[in-house]
Amino acid sequence: MNRLHVTLPGLNLKNPIIPASGCFGFGEEFAKLYDLSLLGGIMIKAATGEERYGNPTPRVAESGMGMLNAIGLQNPGVDGIIAHKLPFLSQFDTEVIANVAGSTAEEYETVTRRISQDPVVKAIELNISCPNVKSGGMQFGTDPMMAAELTKRVKAVSDKPVYVKLSPNVTSIVEMAQAVEQAGADGLTMINTLVGMRIDVRTGQPILANRIGGLSGPAIKPIAVRMIHDVAQAVEIPIIGMGGVMEVDDVLEMIYAGASAVAVGTANFVNPFICQELISALPKRMDELGIEHILDIRGKAYGATLHRA
Amino acid sequence: MIQLLTVVTRRQIATGATELICRLPEVADIEPGRFMHLRVGPLLRRPISIANVEGDLITFLFKEIGQGTKELARLRPGDQIDALGPLGNGFPVHHVAREARIVLVGGGIGVPPLYYTMRKLVERGIACEAILGFDTASSVFYEDEFRALGPTTVTTVDGTAGIRGFVTAALEPNRFDTLFACGPEPMLRSVQHISIEHKFLSIENRMGCGIGACFACVCPTPDGHYVKTCSDGPVFRAEEVIL
Numbered sequence: 001m002n003r004l005h006v007t008l009p010g011l012n013l014k015n016p017i018i019p020a021s022g023c024f025g026f027g028e029e030f031a032k033l034y035d036l037s038l039l040g041g042i043m044i045k046a047a048t049g050e051e052r053y054g055n056p057t058p059r060v061a062e063s064g065m066g067m068l069n070a071i072g073l074q075n076p077g078v079d080g081i082i083a084h085k086l087p088f089l090s091q092f093d094t095e096v097i098a099n100v101a102g103s104t105a106e107e108y109e110t111v112t113r114r115i116s117q118d119p120v121v122k123a124i125e126l127n128i129s130c131p132n133v134k135s136g137g138m139q140f141g142t143d144p145m146m147a148a149e150l151t152k153r154v155k156a157v158s159d160k161p162v163y164v165k166l167s168p169n170v171t172s173i174v175e176m177a178q179a180v181e182q183a184g185a186d187g188l189t190m191i192n193t194l195v196g197m198r199i200d201v202r203t204g205q206p207i208l209a210n211r212i213g214g215l216s217g218p219a220i221k222p223i224a225v226r227m228i229h230d231v232a233q234a235v236e237i238p239i240i241g242m243g244g245v246m247e248v249d250d251v252l253e254m255i256y257a258g259a260s261a262v263a264v265g266t267a268n269f270v271n272p273f274i275c276q277e278l279i280s281a282l283p284k285r286m287d288e289l290g291i292e293h294i295l296d297i298r299g300k301a302y303g304a305t306l307h308r309a
Numbered sequence: 310m311i312q313l314l315t316v317v318t319r320r321q322i323a324t325g326a327t328e329l330i331c332r333l334p335e336v337a338d339i340e341p342g343r344f345m346h347l348r349v350g351p352l353l354r355r356p357i358s359i360a361n362v363e364g365d366l367i368t369f370l371f372k373e374i375g376q377g378t379k380e381l382a383r384l385r386p387g388d389q390i391d392a393l394g395p396l397g398n399g400f401p402v403h404h405v406a407r408e409a410r411i412v413l414v415g416g417g418i419g420v421p422p423l424y425y426t427m428r429k430l431v432e433r434g435i436a437c438e439a440i441l442g443f444d445t446a447s448s449v450f451y452e453d454e455f456r457a458l459g460p461t462t463v464t465t466v467d468g469t470a471g472i473r474g475f476v477t478a479a480l481e482p483n484r485f486d487t488l489f490a491c492g493p494e495p496m497l498r499s500v501q502h503i504s505i506e507h508k509f510l511s512i513e514n515r516m517g518c519g520i521g522a523c524f525a526c527v528c529p530t531p532d533g534h535y536v537k538t539c540s541d542g543p544v545f546r547a548e549e550v551i552l
Contacts, residue, residue, distance in 0.1 A: 025522035029540070033310060033520075045524075053527075053535060058515040060525040062353050062376075069517070074524045074535075217352055269353060269518040272393065273311070 003293045004282060006040065006261050008238050009186040010123040010161035011095045013040035013261055016251065016294055017279050020242050020265035021045060021099035021125060021165075022071065026085040027092070030268070034276045041095035043189075043263055044085070046127050047115055049107040051077035055132060056209035061198045066219030066244075067266050068196050070132040070210035073101050078111045086120040096120050097163070101127040103135045105150055109157050116159040123160050126151065126185075129167030129192035131214045141167040141192075144179035151183035161186035163240065166231075168223060169195050177231040189240040189263065190231065191224045217266040218244040225257045226305075232258020233302055246270070248281040255294060256301040314345075314390045317366065319382075323443075323450040327382040328360075329369045331390060336365045341426035342399025342491075342511055342544045345369070346519035348391035350377030356516050356539070357381070358491070359395065360421035360451075361428065370421035370450065396519050397543050400489050400509055402429045409507075411437035412485040414476050414500055416492025417444065422511060423491055424451055427458045438462070440479045442496065446470035475499065494552055501547045508547035514538040528552075 004015035019030070021043040027036050036042065054074030061068045076084065081098075089096050098121045102108040108126070116124055128141030128150060140150050147164070155162050164180040166173055168191040177188055193214025198207045206212070224243025232239055241259030245251060246267045254262045267274040282294070291297055314331035322328045339362045346354040347369075355377035361368035373379050384390065399422075405411065411430060415423040420441050430437045438460040443449045446469035455461040462479045463471030472479050476496060482504045490500050491511035501510065517523035521540030528536050529551045536542060536550065 023518075023523060025524075029518070029520045029522040053529070054524065057525070057527065059527075060353075060515050060517050060523075062351060065352055067353055067517070069523075069525065071524050074527065266352070269523060270348065271311070272518065272520060 003286065004279070006295060008240075008260055011041060011097070013095060015040040015279050015282065016255070016261035017275050018043055018097070018240065018261060018263045019268055019275055020263035021127070023265040023268045026081070027089055030272060031092075033272050035092075037093040038276055038279055039094045040261060041097055041122070042089065043097045043099055043125055044081070044089070045075055046073050046099040046101040046130065047075055047078045047081050047111050048073055048101050049078060049110050051075070051080060058207055058209055059213075061207040061213065063196070063198055063215065064219060066215050066217035067269070068198055068208060068213035068215050069193070070208045070213035072132045072210065073130060078114050082115060082118055086118050090120045095122045097123045097125050099125040099127050099165070100154070101130055101133075103133070105153055108150060108154055112154045113157040116157075121160060123186075124154070124158050124162045125189055126154055126162055126164045129165050129169075131167070131169065131193060131195045131212065132210060138167050138169060141176070142170050144175050147176055148179040148183035151180045151185050155184040163187040163189050165192055166190040167192050168220075168227060173227050174230050174234045177235050181235045181237050185237060187238045187240065188231065188235070189242065191220070191227055191243045194220055194223065216244065218246050220244045221250060225253055228254060228259050229257040229301060230305060232299055246274070248278055248285045251278060251282065252285065252289070252291075252297065255298050258299045258302065260295065260298060311391060311393050314367065314392050316384045316386050316388045316390065318386060319384060322370065324447040325373050326448070326450050327371060327373065329371075329381065329384065331367050331369070333365045333367050337362060337367070337395075339395045340399040341402055341429050342422050343395040343397045344543065345392045345394040346396055346516070347377075347381065348393070349380045350375070353517065354393060354519060355381070356396075356519060358422040358511075359425055361425045370424075372418045393519060397539055398541070400426045400511070400544050402426060402433065405430075405435065405487055405507075407433070407435055409435060409487045410485045411435060411487045411489065412480065412505070413437060413439045414442075414480065414488060414490040414492070414496075415439065416442040416476055416496040417448070419490070419492030419496070419511065419513070420451065423489065424454060426489055427455065431458050440464065440476045442466075442476035442492065443470070477503075498552045501552060509544050510547050510550070511544045512538055512542055512550065512552070
């Protein structure tokens with residue numbers, strides 16, 4: 001039996017490593033570097049109803065062991081993705097998870113209805129946590145009532161299981177998770193980026209043209225691990241963990257915290273071969289730590305936290 | 310795609326500017342105008358233009374501006390650099406006509422890739438001239454190296470070296486049919502619509518992945534779409550991009 005194999009609603013993952021949405025495009029660039037069939041799955045860049053240009057540049061800024069980005073959901077639109085991006089991905093033996101975003105509930109429904117019917121797509125990742133767009137995005141992801149309502153509507157039109165991508169920019173992520181679980185979510189992906197800002201002291205102005213951006217990278221990993229740990233104990237649905245994963249022990253940390261699979265984002269920019277390297281490094285590290293199957297350690301770090309938020 | 314470079318020499322060539330010559334794992338023939346995405350700094354890579362390649366030696370010239378370039382300037386002979394690349398598309402040195410009349414226009418940190426470009430043009434037997442703009446005399450670098458390749462004019466904003474003013478003060482468009490330029494955005498804008506038939510601009514942008522996946526370095530185009538600086542550029546025809 002494959003010791004890395006993970007089964008989740010709609011997803012048959014040969015290993016728990018998935019490039020995170022927005023950090024891997026639609027796979028075309030990375031397919032020139034290695035065989036994408038090695039991957040457990042691929043979370044493709046967010047789809048919106050129409051083509052979007054996104055924000056002005058600069059769109060990225062580095063900070064201590066982290067990266068701020070404000071791309072603004074640039075994408076060719078759901079029809080463009082179905083016509084030009086999914087056919088390319090169909091050649092790979094890996095599970096495609098389509099990230100869906102929108103400005104209104106109707107847009108989320110339209111995009112989900114269309115993209116979930118494509119046979120290449122195995123699951124939907126409902127993006128209610130993008131901090132870089134004016135309307136929609138995170139606005140749906142910071143109010144439990146709105147998040148639950150949107151989850152219900154999207155579930156009703158989706159052909160495939162729906163994973164809700166949670167924002168860490170909330171008072172209680174546990175409350176958010178429980179709300180979308182009750183609304184019918186099949187799984188959770190967490191965490192999206194934390195809202196941040198950097199200022200160029202030579203100009204006295206924010207570096208990002210959008211002024212604010214989402215912080216990702218190793219700087220946020222302990223926050224992600226803590227949130228996964230708290231949420232995993234409060235819900236029954238599975239979690240795909242993400243937030244600053246750079247090395248094989250980070251993957252194990254997320255699974256100990258309660259994740260069933262792990263997405264890798266910013267690390268792809270530092271080392272474009274990172275997902276491939278993590279997949280090949282996992283068995284050796286598991287041997288060293290005496291782990292037979294990857295999910296044997298899932299949630300093994302559970303316990304009460306004094307301050308639960 | 311990822312290679313380890315070994316630092317061979319490092320020297321300061323102007324105020325705050327460093328020349329770093331590194332050994333490549335093997336002899337490479339790299340198109341001028343492409344870049345290397347170097348893993349220096351706390352996390353993200355830094356796109357650094359290629360100032361020269363000879364045999365298995367590659368030269369970077371850069372100004373210390375942020376954490377990444379400061380770290381790069383502190384490297385010593387024997388140190389290794391993790392380099393992703395070469396990436397992007399360079400100047401069309403192999404596609405210009407032999408009888409082309411080419412001017413290379415560089416501003417400050419945009420000067421380095423033009424040295425390698427001029428060397429390659431001269432190798433092909435194509436006559437070209439360089440106009441190099443700096444802010445002040447102490448910032449000027451590689452003037453002699455350029456002069457060894459062909460006619461070179463230096464401009465400085467404060468007039469402490471060469472012609473006073475910006476590069477455009479020294480540029481006579483009617484003498485040329487092709488322009489290759491690299492430099493800060495205001496400089497590129499000033500030459501973008503100049504009356505020279507073929508104009509190629511190397512643009513700069515903050516990058517993430519460097520391979521076209523993250524959409525950090527997009528640049529709008531006149532047809533309402535966009536190009537990615539890293540994978541579609543960094544060299545574009547002047548009419549292709551909105552600066």
